[in-house]
Amino acid sequence: MFTHEDLAALQAQSLKMQGFIRRQTFSPEHEKSLRRFSSWEVAELIFKINQSTFRGRLAADPDLPGGEVEEDGRQRWFSLQEINELRRKMKVNRTTLMPKRPANKRAIRVAVANFKGGAGKSTVALHMAHAAALDGYRVLMVDFDPQATLTHSMGLYDVSEDLTVWGIMARDLIRETDRMNAGPRAAESGTSVPQRRIPASIRDLGLGELRVSDFLRPTAWPTIDIIPSCANAAFVEFASAQYRHMNPEWSFFAAVSRFLDSIPDDAYDVIVFDCPPAIGYQSMNAVFAADVLYIPSGPGYWEYDSTTSFIGQLAEALGDLSAGFDGTFPAGKMQLPKAFLDIRFLMTRFETGNDLHRAMYEAFKKVFGDRLAEHPIEMTRAVEQSGRFLSSVYEIDYRNMTRETWRRARASFDRGYDEFKDCFLKAWDQVEESE
Numbered sequence: 001m002f003t004h005e006d007l008a009a010l011q012a013q014s015l016k017m018q019g020f021i022r023r024q025t026f027s028p029e030h031e032k033s034l035r036r037f038s039s040w041e042v043a044e045l046i047f048k049i050n051q052s053t054f055r056g057r058l059a060a061d062p063d064l065p066g067g068e069v070e071e072d073g074r075q076r077w078f079s080l081q082e083i084n085e086l087r088r089k090m091k092v093n094r095t096t097l098m099p100k101r102p103a104n105k106r107a108i109r110v111a112v113a114n115f116k117g118g119a120g121k122s123t124v125a126l127h128m129a130h131a132a133a134l135d136g137y138r139v140l141m142v143d144f145d146p147q148a149t150l151t152h153s154m155g156l157y158d159v160s161e162d163l164t165v166w167g168i169m170a171r172d173l174i175r176e177t178d179r180m181n182a183g184p185r186a187a188e189s190g191t192s193v194p195q196r197r198i199p200a201s202i203r204d205l206g207l208g209e210l211r212v213s214d215f216l217r218p219t220a221w222p223t224i225d226i227i228p229s230c231a232n233a234a235f236v237e238f239a240s241a242q243y244r245h246m247n248p249e250w251s252f253f254a255a256v257s258r259f260l261d262s263i264p265d266d267a268y269d270v271i272v273f274d275c276p277p278a279i280g281y282q283s284m285n286a287v288f289a290a291d292v293l294y295i296p297s298g299p300g301y302w303e304y305d306s307t308t309s310f311i312g313q314l315a316e317a318l319g320d321l322s323a324g325f326d327g328t329f330p331a332g333k334m335q336l337p338k339a340f341l342d343i344r345f346l347m348t349r350f351e352t353g354n355d356l357h358r359a360m361y362e363a364f365k366k367v368f369g370d371r372l373a374e375h376p377i378e379m380t381r382a383v384e385q386s387g388r389f390l391s392s393v394y395e396i397d398y399r400n401m402t403r404e405t406w407r408r409a410r411a412s413f414d415r416g417y418d419e420f421k422d423c424f425l426k427a428w429d430q431v432e433e434s435e
Helices: 004-025 039-047 051-060 080-089 121-134 149-153 165-182 184-188 231-246 252-261 281-289 301-325 355-371 381-388 403-428
Strands: 076-078 108-112 139-143 224-227 270-274 292-297 342-347
Touching: 039 051, 039 076, 039 080, 076 080, 080 121, 108 121, 108 281, 108 403, 121 139, 121 149, 121 224, 121 270, 121 292, 121 403, 139 149, 165 231, 165 252, 165 281, 231 252, 231 281, 252 281, 281 301, 292 301, 292 403, 301 355, 342 355, 342 403, 381 403
Parallel strands: 108 270, 108 292, 139 224, 139 270, 292 342
Antiparallel strands: none
8 A cells, every 4th residue: 555655755765866867967066057169069050150250250359259268279168148249249241140039029929738748848848948049039938837847957946836837826816806806896796806715825925926027037048037847836726726716707827928918028039838738727828828839749649649639629728718708808918819820730759760750740741731840850869868867959068979969969959940930930020019
């Protein structure tokens, strides 16, 4: 017989191993740090210019960051801060190296979502966020998944559940209920929800007074922040059901959207959501707040079957919300019925030499047409190794393996990011300008 006490003991053993892995993976201070990037990477892979052109610009302008030079003098290594300074100051053929960013518009929001566990949601979210940061964008990542894979991959472990998506939703419940109580409907119709129905366990925590900045955590990447998750936030699904009972008029699915609306429009460029493998209160908040829905799927029949179920159940859930609330709530920059600016499917864990994988890609293509990304994410040794060490391919130093192995993995994600970027840039054109 096994009880909750046995489960707790097993977790304690696992936490010891988790600590060991962190010591092997992160810096001696047990904190994740971002490596430097070689002049070859900066020139050819980040700026996409000739190495000799890059070296010539550095030699001609002593005010440009010079990076750190290896002892043999053969290679320079640059931090991301130095890379971004170079990006701001350098031009190639009179063209800026700054990324495209429409003026007077808020950050574009992309939700990476699917039913199936192991479809590659966290891997895709992590790599697309890192690629966007290397491309010069300021990124906010939002981890909606209580498994917290994305959070751990960004080097965060000491996370309070109050400062996760659960805290955002509880904060929103308090604020929205107070707004309803103070509104004219309370006096005229008497239909408001009494404040006493907000439990003291929530009000006494002071969640309603938390600032937006309290939820935003910096990471080892200087241009990436994250709203983290943690295992203790798993109860959000149970808590949210209780909250809805206390205030049936609370538009729970718009909580995160309202929170993001309160962030200055120019604070970030791209916001990436990593969703849990289920349709629930957290995932509905993610898809409602998103401009773009990115759906990764493995190359097998069961993944195809799960993806089909996911989009069907999501359609029903969004339809129910539209019918149930009838657009009669303050949703800020999102409205009902929910409309995405784009929807894309991305095949992951793809093996080019596998006949079944190629056949499944053709099946996806036949069904989803140009909604399917042209370039699947390939399964390579470097990708497997990056997952083992809670890192992206972009974080791995290519000197730790053969350059060709690393280059192949990076090329796969670079192609995936190029399509990802093209998708969010086109969607950005449809976002209304800020007033």
